Amino acid sequence: MASSGAAKNPKKANLLDPHSIKHLLDESVSEIVTGRGYVEDVRLSNVRLLIGSIIMAIALLAQFYPKKFPENKDFLIGCIGLYIVFNGLLQFISYTKEKNAILFTYPPAGSFNSTGLVVSSKLPRFSDLYTLTIASADPKSISANGTVKLTRSVTKWFTKDGFLVEGLFYKDVERLVDNYNGDRKTK
Structure with a gap:
């Protein structure tokens, strides 16, 4: 689904600018999560x-x-x-x-889960380690899942020319969303 769009319009970031890298990754994460049936909560x-x-x-x-x-x-x-x-x-x-949130969502339609997601990210200054965190929008809810994190070097997702290797990045983010939805005890 996403690979057809990737071939037509590849995403490129300036590898010398960490803000450009983080912005591109954050936008891609938002696309992936909303593509999984979560609707953005803009309140x-x-x-x-x-x-x-x-x-x-x-x-x-x-x-x-x-x-x-x-x-x-x-x-x-x-x-x-x-x-x-x-x-x-x-x-x-x-x-x-x-805080570091890039996306707030409602629960997916038809879901038994009554809480949405808070997706946040960090790319510390002078570091190549991008940390993506998915948590419940209402952590005190009985249906709240545990928080899951992914920390990986951005060099794994970009070519030398600054193009995002969307297939690898999408798989990692989708796996993180699946971990959040499937494992209630992950901290």
């Missing part, structure tokens, strides 16, 4: 967009308020306070909920 992204829009509205209000500076001092102080509060809320969400 957290929508909340972040809403908070970001509120922050921009506050900044625009402060910038284009009809009164000049000495008269609008209290209004500007209020805008600055709100700006700080909403930015703090945005950072709190990123720090506590998102």
